[in-house]
Amino acid sequence: MTRQIHLGAFLNAGVQGTAGWRHPDASPKFLTADHYVRMAKILEEGRFDFAFVPDALSVPRSLGGSFAPAVNWGSGTPRLDPIPVVSMMAAATTHLGVAATVSTGYHEPYNVAREFATLDHLTGGRSGWNVVTSFQDAEAQNFGQRRLPPRDQRYGRAEEFLEVTTRLWDSWADDAIVGDKQSGVFGRPEAVEALDHEGEHFRVRGPLSVPRPPQGYPVIIQAGASESGRSFAARWADVIFCSHASLESAIAFYTDVKARAAAHGRDPDQLKILPAATPVIGRDTADAIARHEAFADLVSVEAGLSRLAYHVNVDLTKYDPDGPLPPLEEVGVEGHYREVVEFAAKNELTVGQIGRWYGARTEGSMVGSAGEIADVIEQWVDAGAADGFVIQAAHVPGSFDEFVTGVVPELQRRGRFRTEYEGTTLRDNLGLNRPGRGEWKARRA
Amino acid sequence: MTRQIHLGAFLNAGVQGTAGWRHPDASPKFLTADHYVRMAKILEEGRFDFAFVPDALSVPRSLGGSFAPAVNWGSGTPRLDPIPVVSMMAAATTHLGVAATVSTGYHEPYNVAREFATLDHLTGGRSGWNVVTSFQDAEAQNFGQRRLPPRDQRYGRAEEFLEVTTRLWDSWADDAIVGDKQSGVFGRPEAVEALDHEGEHFRVRGPLSVPRPPQGYPVIIQAGASESGRSFAARWADVIFCSHASLESAIAFYTDVKARAAAHGRDPDQLKILPAATPVIGRDTADAIARHEAFADLVSVEAGLSRLAYHVNVDLTKYDPDGPLPPLEEVGVEGHYREVVEFAAKNELTVGQIGRWYGARTEGSMVGSAGEIADVIEQWVDAGAADGFVIQAAHVPGSFDEFVTGVVPELQRRGRFRTEYEGTTLRDNLGLNRPGRGEWKARRA
Numbered sequence: 001m002t003r004q005i006h007l008g009a010f011l012n013a014g015v016q017g018t019a020g021w022r023h024p025d026a027s028p029k030f031l032t033a034d035h036y037v038r039m040a041k042i043l044e045e046g047r048f049d050f051a052f053v054p055d056a057l058s059v060p061r062s063l064g065g066s067f068a069p070a071v072n073w074g075s076g077t078p079r080l081d082p083i084p085v086v087s088m089m090a091a092a093t094t095h096l097g098v099a100a101t102v103s104t105g106y107h108e109p110y111n112v113a114r115e116f117a118t119l120d121h122l123t124g125g126r127s128g129w130n131v132v133t134s135f136q137d138a139e140a141q142n143f144g145q146r147r148l149p150p151r152d153q154r155y156g157r158a159e160e161f162l163e164v165t166t167r168l169w170d171s172w173a174d175d176a177i178v179g180d181k182q183s184g185v186f187g188r189p190e191a192v193e194a195l196d197h198e199g200e201h202f203r204v205r206g207p208l209s210v211p212r213p214p215q216g217y218p219v220i221i222q223a224g225a226s227e228s229g230r231s232f233a234a235r236w237a238d239v240i241f242c243s244h245a246s247l248e249s250a251i252a253f254y255t256d257v258k259a260r261a262a263a264h265g266r267d268p269d270q271l272k273i274l275p276a277a278t279p280v281i282g283r284d285t286a287d288a289i290a291r292h293e294a295f296a297d298l299v300s301v302e303a304g305l306s307r308l309a310y311h312v313n314v315d316l317t318k319y320d321p322d323g324p325l326p327p328l329e330e331v332g333v334e335g336h337y338r339e340v341v342e343f344a345a346k347n348e349l350t351v352g353q354i355g356r357w358y359g360a361r362t363e364g365s366m367v368g369s370a371g372e373i374a375d376v377i378e379q380w381v382d383a384g385a386a387d388g389f390v391i392q393a394a395h396v397p398g399s400f401d402e403f404v405t406g407v408v409p410e411l412q413r414r415g416r417f418r419t420e421y422e423g424t425t426l427r428d429n430l431g432l433n434r435p436g437r438g439e440w441k442a443r444r445a
Numbered sequence: 446m447t448r449q450i451h452l453g454a455f456l457n458a459g460v461q462g463t464a465g466w467r468h469p470d471a472s473p474k475f476l477t478a479d480h481y482v483r484m485a486k487i488l489e490e491g492r493f494d495f496a497f498v499p500d501a502l503s504v505p506r507s508l509g510g511s512f513a514p515a516v517n518w519g520s521g522t523p524r525l526d527p528i529p530v531v532s533m534m535a536a537a538t539t540h541l542g543v544a545a546t547v548s549t550g551y552h553e554p555y556n557v558a559r560e561f562a563t564l565d566h567l568t569g570g571r572s573g574w575n576v577v578t579s580f581q582d583a584e585a586q587n588f589g590q591r592r593l594p595p596r597d598q599r600y601g602r603a604e605e606f607l608e609v610t611t612r613l614w615d616s617w618a619d620d621a622i623v624g625d626k627q628s629g630v631f632g633r634p635e636a637v638e639a640l641d642h643e644g645e646h647f648r649v650r651g652p653l654s655v656p657r658p659p660q661g662y663p664v665i666i667q668a669g670a671s672e673s674g675r676s677f678a679a680r681w682a683d684v685i686f687c688s689h690a691s692l693e694s695a696i697a698f699y700t701d702v703k704a705r706a707a708a709h710g711r712d713p714d715q716l717k718i719l720p721a722a723t724p725v726i727g728r729d730t731a732d733a734i735a736r737h738e739a740f741a742d743l744v745s746v747e748a749g750l751s752r753l754a755y756h757v758n759v760d761l762t763k764y765d766p767d768g769p770l771p772p773l774e775e776v777g778v779e780g781h782y783r784e785v786v787e788f789a790a791k792n793e794l795t796v797g798q799i800g801r802w803y804g805a806r807t808e809g810s811m812v813g814s815a816g817e818i819a820d821v822i823e824q825w826v827d828a829g830a831a832d833g834f835v836i837q838a839a840h841v842p843g844s845f846d847e848f849v850t851g852v853v854p855e856l857q858r859r860g861r862f863r864t865e866y867e868g869t870t871l872r873d874n875l876g877l878n879r880p881g882r883g884e885w886k887a888r889r890a
Contacts, residue, residue: 013563014654015631022626031566031656033536057555059637059654067637067652071621074631078622079654081556081563087532088567091478108551110502110587111526118458118526121476122533141650142555176516177523181467184745186460186519192504192512205586207512209459209504209524211476300629 005381005416006388006430007408008052008099008241008274009043009400011036013080016393018307018359019298021074023395030396031078033088039397040089043096046404047418049429050097050128051089052221052241052390053082057106058138062309067138073303076310083115090123097426099128099221104161105154106134106143110204112161113168116218117210125214125425130221130241133158136310155228159445160199162220162236166440167195169217171207173437215427216435225253225338234260234271235443238432241390243276243363245339250275250385265442272430275380277389278362279373281402288367295394296360304359308340321352363392370406377407378416450826450861451717451833451875452853453497453544453686454488454845456481458525461838463752463804466519467743468840475841476523478533484842485534488541491849492863494874495542495573496534497666497686497835498527502551503583507754512583518748521755528560535568542871544573544666549606550599551579551588555649557606558613561663562655570659570870575666575686578603581755600673604890605644607665607681611885612640614662616652618882661880664871670698670783679705679716680888683877686835688721688808690784695720695830710887717875720825722834723807724818726847737812740839741805749804753785766797808837815851822852823861 014030015021021028029035043051059067060076070077082100090098098119102112112129119127133154134140140148148154176191195206222237224230233240234257244250258268280295282288319326325344344354366373380386393399411417422429459475460466466473474480488496504512505521515522527545535543543564547557557574564572578599579585585593593599621636640651667682669675678685679702689695703713725740727733764771770789789799811818825831838844856862867874 028624033567059652068634071632071634071637077654078656081560083528084532084564084567087529088536091533091536108588115526119529122478122529143553144648179473184467187516189513189516192516203589207504209522211523
């Protein structure tokens with residue numbers, strides 16, 4: 001049997017991309033529940049593994065620290081809290097997984113463990129947590145800090161954060177609840193244990209107030225591309241979300257991270273690597289290219305520069321717009337930066353030209369007919385570059401609708417994608433084992 | 446026109462009361478979404494103003510610091526995170542308000558402001574926030590502290606917390622979003638402002654990443670009975686939730702808090718006071734008493750002592766069970782404590798007897814036929830003791846079902862309760878004005 005492809009849907013709780021809201025078909029209802037429920041139903045109809053809601057804890061500040069560009073162009077703002085959004089998407093579906101982004105930088109592990117344990121119970125085991133360490137000064141400044149802490153410090157906190165949350169999920173044995181109305185015995189105290197954790201960042205006594213989640217641990221998603229990020233993801237993550245400008249860099253990343261997982265004693269197949277893809281689907285190649293160009297025209301150059309500044313967490317206005325991009329220290333998201341540098345070098349772009357390109361750019365752009373896009377998806381999976389993709393939408397809900405009615409049936413015809421869900425939990429559908437109690441010991445550094 | 450009565454439903458995200466799960470009709474599905482969705486539909490059918498989900502951030506520890514009694518008897522545990530629970534309840538309804546408890550002690554104001562702004566948008570203005578400062582050492586110990594901070598410190602933090610959250614809700618003007626696809630102008634930056642708040646507890650730059658909530662501010666609920674609590678609630682709260690053992694103490698509290706609100710320049714009618722009520726409805730008085738007694742038999746004495754210890758945050762085992770309850774310093778919840786002291790003094794109870802009584806006790810117990818319960822509700826409202834009630838359930842969903850099919854039609858026949866919702870937001874239904882931008886200035890100390 002050919003390898004099955006997994007699909008997630010990248011779906012901002014707010015506006016999409018740099019100018020997604022401007023598309024003629026884009027729904028303006030992005031602050032309503034109906035908007036998200038409608039997309040959840042489309043994605044479940046398309047048998048997607050999960051919807052994935054990214055997050056950032058600020059209005060992006062850029063180009064000299066101003067939030068004006070973000071508000072003016074609707075770039076990266078508004079951004080709703082992902083938890084109520086995915087809760088409502090889950091309430092309207094029965095099989096679709098729902099993954100929410102929550103930062104380890106600006107939350108407490110007890111609250112986060114409880115939030116996801118709750119979501120996992122209420123969804124019958126369909127929840128996922130996208131673990132991020134945050135990357136903007138503007139976020140740090142909403143939580144008492146002047147600047148973003150250095151990456152090592154952020155990952156140190158994340159490491160301890162994951163140890164505490166997984167131990168909290170393990171604080172109740174799977175069979176701790178008895179619920180015998182006759183005798184009055186609700187639970188077995190000997191099956192529940194405290195943590196008494198005392199670490200560098202956290203002191204947490206436990207136990208959690210919520211019984212062990214149906215999935216053992218909700219599905220852990222991570223997107224770190226840096227050395228710290230890869231080491232962290234290879235141990236803790238069930239799913240890695242990434243972004244690659246070329247098949248070659250994707251294969252190198254895939255190979256590296258799977259080897260790291262194996263070196264840590266994990267079955268590499270228990271770690272799914274899903275790069276970003278942004279399909280623009282046309283009747284044929286020419287139609288798709290025309291649609292892609294029409295969409296690029298909606299993006300303002302200023303919004304693009306602002307978005308790049310936001311992604312790499314530095315003010316690019318201080319560099320000569322007609323000069324090349326100089327190397328930057330301590331960038332926010334290494335993956336994005338690496339991609340920009342590669343592309344800028346290859347095409348000999350100035351800072352100004354980079355900004356123009358970055359505004360219209362989408363992650364893992366795939367432009368073509370439904371069949372051509374299915375070809376690329378198959379090619380990447382067969383080349384050992386991906387276990388599937390996280391599909392980004394140029395505009396919503398239209399882009400998801402087009403993918404579900406165009407590309408999904410094509411992949412199904414080729415025997416590469418499910419026509420019915422394999423099971424009831426997100427782990428079932430992703431082909432991931434349910435972690436036993438105590439699994440955290442094998443995952444930590 | 447006679448004064449209209451407002452109704453909330455007190456609904457644990459987990460098990461109810463000390464032994465609610467043992468009731469023969471109690472649903473064992475308290476970890477599933479269906480359980481909460483079913484109750485939401487019953488409450489909306491009964492035209493309740495809102496469902497109210499309390500919370501605490503620990504498995505209760507009691508009787509010497511052990512969590513074993515709580516697990517053993519299902520008293521105060523499990524307890525799910527309220528946010529996903531109320532999100533799913535809201536997704537299944539169109540008019541019912543949903544109020545979630547979130548502590549100011551162990552969260553960050555930026556996250557909480559964002560969570561409720563999101564919930565308010567997704568529900569179309571049906572959200573409420575029950576503000577608590579937490580009251581157990583067991584909670585403090587899940588967040589790096591050895592002991593609960595003193596009340597003044599907790600309320601100092603809460604005061605600043607509310608100032609920051611309301612300012613974050615105000616950071617976008619109501620008309621900040623333009624959304625002009627043609628020109629590409631998404632929003633008006635001049636209608637969005639940062640806070641640059643630097644206080645004793647928090648430094649928050651802002652603005653919020655979510656536009657101003659439909660209700661301006663989600664409905665603020667508070668339950669403090671202490672001096673600090675009353676001062677806080679009289680200024681910040683739209684709804685006060687309280688508990689009284691007698692009509693007299695309820696009138697005194699009502700009069701005091703409304704006067705405090707007026708002294709602060711508020712219209713006292715814009716602050717709704719809703720005491721707890723736990724109805725046990727029978728065909729007639731005798732039947733109700735029999736049902737009440739049958740239910741009390743389900744409560745173990747140990748669970749009752751454990752619950753009392755949990756509520757007042759002290760270990761009562763160190764006192765002589767055959768002696769009177771000595772005055773306690775710095776108790777957790779003054780309302781509960783006051784009620785216990787009053788009742789114990791009146792009935793000359795020992796510590797052991799108090800424990801026995803407290804286990805079976807419910808807040809604002811109302812035992813009788815539907816008509817008799819409607820009588821008491823009317824009496825309290827007409828006496829100036831309440832603007833309505835928060836109905837607690839002995840067991841779920843049965844107790845809510847009985848109330849909705851028994852007492853609600855009785856109140857409707859008497860012209861005291863709505864037959865259709867007045868409006869679309871929770872503020873509409875509670876008869877509360879929508880706060881304008883900048884309202885926080887009038888609310889703070």
